[in-house]
Amino acid sequence: MAVKVHIPTPLRPFTDKLDVVDVEGATVGELLTNLTTKFSGLRQHLFTPEGRMRSFVNVYVNDEDIRYLQKDQTPVKADDSVSIIPSVAGGSSATVAPTALPQLSGDEVQRYSRHLILPEVGMDGQRTLKAAKVLCIGAGGLGSPAAMYLAAAGVGTLGIVDFDVVDTSNLQRQILHGTPDIGRPKLESAKDRLFSLNPNVHVETYETALSSENALRLFEPYDVILDGTDNFPTRYLVNDACVLLAKPNAYGSIFRFEGQASVFATKNGPCYRCLYPEPPPPGLVPSCAEGGVLGVLPGIIGTIQATETIKLILGAGEPLIGRFLIYDALRMRFRELKLRKDAECPVCGMHPTVTALIDYEQFCGVKPAAEDGVNDAITDEMLPRELKERLDRGEAIVVVDVREPQEYQINRIAGSTLIPLGELPQRFGELDANAAIVCQCKSGVRSAKATGFLRSIGFKNVRNLAGGILGWIDQVDPSQPKY
Amino acid sequence: MRVTVRLFARLRELVGAGELSRNVAAGAVVAVVWDDLAREYPAISPYAGSMSCAVNAEYARMTTVVDEDDEVAFLPPVSGG
Numbered sequence: 001m002a003v004k005v006h007i008p009t010p011l012r013p014f015t016d017k018l019d020v021v022d023v024e025g026a027t028v029g030e031l032l033t034n035l036t037t038k039f040s041g042l043r044q045h046l047f048t049p050e051g052r053m054r055s056f057v058n059v060y061v062n063d064e065d066i067r068y069l070q071k072d073q074t075p076v077k078a079d080d081s082v083s084i085i086p087s088v089a090g091g092s093s094a095t096v097a098p099t100a101l102p103q104l105s106g107d108e109v110q111r112y113s114r115h116l117i118l119p120e121v122g123m124d125g126q127r128t129l130k131a132a133k134v135l136c137i138g139a140g141g142l143g144s145p146a147a148m149y150l151a152a153a154g155v156g157t158l159g160i161v162d163f164d165v166v167d168t169s170n171l172q173r174q175i176l177h178g179t180p181d182i183g184r185p186k187l188e189s190a191k192d193r194l195f196s197l198n199p200n201v202h203v204e205t206y207e208t209a210l211s212s213e214n215a216l217r218l219f220e221p222y223d224v225i226l227d228g229t230d231n232f233p234t235r236y237l238v239n240d241a242c243v244l245l246a247k248p249n250a251y252g253s254i255f256r257f258e259g260q261a262s263v264f265a266t267k268n269g270p271c272y273r274c275l276y277p278e279p280p281p282p283g284l285v286p287s288c289a290e291g292g293v294l295g296v297l298p299g300i301i302g303t304i305q306a307t308e309t310i311k312l313i314l315g316a317g318e319p320l321i322g323r324f325l326i327y328d329a330l331r332m333r334f335r336e337l338k339l340r341k342d343a344e345c346p347v348c349g350m351h352p353t354v355t356a357l358i359d360y361e362q363f364c365g366v367k368p369a370a371e372d373g374v375n376d377a378i379t380d381e382m383l384p385r386e387l388k389e390r391l392d393r394g395e396a397i398v399v400v401d402v403r404e405p406q407e408y409q410i411n412r413i414a415g416s417t418l419i420p421l422g423e424l425p426q427r428f429g430e431l432d433a434n435a436a437i438v439c440q441c442k443s444g445v446r447s448a449k450a451t452g453f454l455r456s457i458g459f460k461n462v463r464n465l466a467g468g469i470l471g472w473i474d475q476v477d478p479s480q481p482k483y
Numbered sequence: 484m485r486v487t488v489r490l491f492a493r494l495r496e497l498v499g500a501g502e503l504s505r506n507v508a509a510g511a512v513v514a515v516v517w518d519d520l521a522r523e524y525p526a527i528s529p530y531a532g533s534m535s536c537a538v539n540a541e542y543a544r545m546t547t548v549v550d551e552d553d554e555v556a557f558l559p560p561v562s563g564g
Contacts, residue, residue, distance in 0.1 A: 142564045230564035255492045255561035275542065276560045280533035285493060288563040298564070324542070326491060326558070331501075337556070338541040422493070426526050 003031055003076045006083040014041035028059055029072030031082060046084070054124060058085045058315060063268055067318070085267070101127035102156065108200055112154050120316040126154060130200075132313045133157040135222040137210055137238055139186040140164070141288065141298030142228030142252050142305060144176035149306040150226075151194045151201045155313070158194065159204040159222060162186045169483070173295035210234055212357035215241040224309045226250045228302060230287060232279045233360035239264060239272035240357055243348045250309045252301040255285070257294050257330040259301035262320050262339070263308050265348065269321035274342035274349075279364040283421050283449035290421075290446060291404065297329050380451075381466040382438055384475040391415075397436045399465075402450040411469055411480040413440060421446045424453060433459045440465040440472070442483075484509050484551040486516060491558045494534070497526040507549070513538065514545040516555050534559045 002022040007015050015021055016039070023038070025031035032053070036043040046057050053059075059066045060083045066074045076082060104112070104126060115121040121129075134155050136143045139162040150158055164186050166177040174186075181189035187205040194203050206218060210229070219225055219241050227238045227249055235253070242249040242265035249264040251272060264271045304325065311317045324337040347354040361367035390397055399416040401408060408418050419427050421441070431437060437459065439447035444467050451464040465472065473480050488503045495501045498520070507516055513536050521528040536543050537556040549555055 138564050140564055228564045230562060232560070232562045235562060252564070253561045254563040258492050258561065260561060275535050276533065278533045280560055281529060284529050284533070285560060285562060291493075291563070293563055328491075328501075336540065337537045337558075340542060422497075422529075423526060425529055 001026070001078050003078060003080055003082055005031060005035055006081065008084055011042060011045060011084065014045065015039050026075060027070075027072065028061065028066050028074045028076060028082065031076060032059070032072070048124065059083070060085055102130045103127070104130065105200070108154065111198070111200070115153070121314060125314045125316070129154045129310070129313055130156040132224070133159065133222045134224045134226060134309055134313075135159040135161065135219060136226045136228055137161050137234065138228035138230065139174070139176055139190045140170065140228060140230060141173045141254065141293065142302040143226070144174045144190075145299045145302035146226050146228060146250075146252075146306040146309070147176060147190060147194060148197060149303060150309060151198045151203075153306070153310055154198065155201065155310075157202045157204060157222075159206065159218070160187060160190055161206045161208065161210050161218060162190070163207050163209050173293065173298050175299070210237060212237060212360065215357060216245060219245050219247060222247065224248050224250055224312055226252075226305050226309055228252065228305070232285075233364045233366055235272065236279060236363060237357065237360045240347050240354060243271050244355075244357070248312055250305040250312070252298075252305040254288070254293055254297050254301055256291055257297060257328060259297055259304075259327040259329070261301055261304045261308070261325045261327070262323065263312065266319070266321050268341065270339045270341040271345060271348040273347050274345045275324060275339060277342075277346065282365045283446060283453075286404070286422065289442070292406065294329055297327075300327060300329070380463050381444070382463045383466050384472040387413075387438055387465060387472075388476045395436065397438055398431065400431065400437055400439050400447075400450065401441070401469075402439055402446050403441050403469075407442060407483070410483050411473065413469065413472055413477075416440065421450055424450055428454060428457065428459075431459070435461065437462045438465050439463070441468045443468040443470050484511075486549055486552070487554045488516060488520060489554055489556040491556070492561050493559050494527055494530060494557055498524045509551075511549055512545065513543055513547050513549060513555055516549060517545065517557065530557075530559050 002024055005021050005023050007019055007021060012019060023031045023035045025034050032046060036046060046054060048054055061069060061074055061076060061080055112126050115126050116123060132155050134150055136147050139160050147158060147160060166181045166184050166186055166189055168182055170177060176193050177186060177189045187207050191203050191205055194201060208214060215237055225238060225242050225247055229235055239249060248266045251264050252261045308320050311319050322339050324339050326335045343350045346352060399413050401412060401416040401418045402421040404420050439450040441447040444464060448464045451462050454462045470482055473482055486505055486507055488505050490498055490501055507519060535558050538547050538549055539554050
């Protein structure tokens with residue numbers, strides 16, 4: 001019984017240029033054996049000299065990876081479609097003779113010896129890692145452990161996108177950076193740390209904010225993208241760019257004590273939008289700066305992202321595709337949800353409506369459409385000195401502190417009313433819509449959202465305290481601590 | 484019929500529990516479970532449009548029908564990194 005086997009372009013020189021070959025066999029193993037008997041030049045590309053299938057060769061039967069079926073024992077019928085698909089990473093390693101993979105130096109063989117004796121890695125796998133290119137978006141909480149383990153593991157090229165400088169408050173979790181690095185660009189300290197960890201790794205740094213203008217160009221040379229960003233617009237941007245370029249996204253995200261991880265945007269797997277088609281309204285979900293985060297949490301999630309990245313490169317094990325991992329550090333519990341690719345997904349579905357990168361700030365409502373005038377909230381700010389003078393004059397100004405209670409414990413403006421931003425949609429009734437109100441948070445971002453919200457529901461006299469409590473401490477009350 | 488509702492991240496905090504046993508009419512869809520919960524805990528209602536849900540650990544939609552003893556999970560998105 002003959003079955004059609006689809007041959008990828010780079011292997012066609014070994015099949016007399018045929019893209020489909022009819023091969024006899026009842027299982028995938030028999031098919032491949034007969035295929036390489038017929039075309040002997042193909043054998044070294046699919047099998048090791050010991051006759052094992054190379055780790056970076058993926059075989060699909062009717063779009064199902066045989067690793068999740070019965071591997072080479074997977075039965076095939078006459079009308080099945082069998083495809084040989086190059087592994088996602090190490091570039092086109094499945095299609096390049098292993099001799100074209102980079103060699104390991106003596107130092108590298110020693111360094112990676114605990115990998116080399118693993119059957120799932122071995123010399124071929126370690127050379128595939130060396131050939132691989134991974135791009136980390138962000139050198140923060142998730143990017144730190146991820147980049148360090150990827151460098152230690154011998155991923156040949158590690159790109160990092162970041163534009164931040166190291167702040168004291170980063171050091172509780174961002175282990176790429178140390179105390180002497182405070183004030184340095186994160187990319188510089190990351191480069192130093194990764195070089196000292198493994199000088200064999202080529203670190204490429206991109207000191208820029210990822211944007212719809214540069215994302216496709218930055219992602220292009222890489223095999224896997226590791227999403228370690230800290231905001232929704234960039235998460236949707238990373239997702240869409242990965243889908244458009246068909247590059248896997250090793251995803252991780254954190255909140256206080258809880259983390260999520262998955263692998264998105266693979267050939268048949270779901271993407272981030274299949275799970276979260278709509279972004280949350282701005283200000284609803286606190287960031288790490290607003291909500292706090294357990295320092296070790298990104299260590300766990302970032303390390304899971306690095307693990308998945310390495311597995312994708314090696315083509316080893318069962319990747320976190322179609323599975324959404326949820327970790328709860330307080331209760332020390334992992335849960336898993338089954339995910340499916342959504343046929344209706346606007347970016348990876350059957351009839352995509354997003355076929356190019358869009359304006360993600362606008363998509364997430366962070367940047368209002370130009371004409372609706374909500375930007376007034378940002379221009380109509382009050383300086384801390386002005387607020388102090390007016391309060392001193394005895395004006396009836398209600399200062400609404402929209403931070404979280406824990407932040408309120410650290411420092412506050414005397415007499416202020418605490419209503420966390422997330423509770424404002426339910427609690428605005430506690431405020432007088434005609435009163436003079438000044439919204440205040442840590443630095444002025446959340447309170448700008450609160451100001452815009454209160455105005456949008458009819459509050460007449462609301463202004464935003466410029467610079468938040470930090471500005472207040474600088475200009476008015478230096479006796480209070482900053483955080 | 485009884486269903487178990489499981490809440491994550493901010494939803495857990497706003498409701499004050501990660502697991503609740505709820506009573507819903509037979510044949511109810513996930514949206515009914517959510518609306519019922521949001522009536523009791525209005526602070527969670529702004530999440531309606533952006534969270535995802537799962538029934539018995541499998542990604543589901545608000546229109547998915549739930550059965551007796553099912554576990555219905557609501558997951559808000561998180562963005563920290």
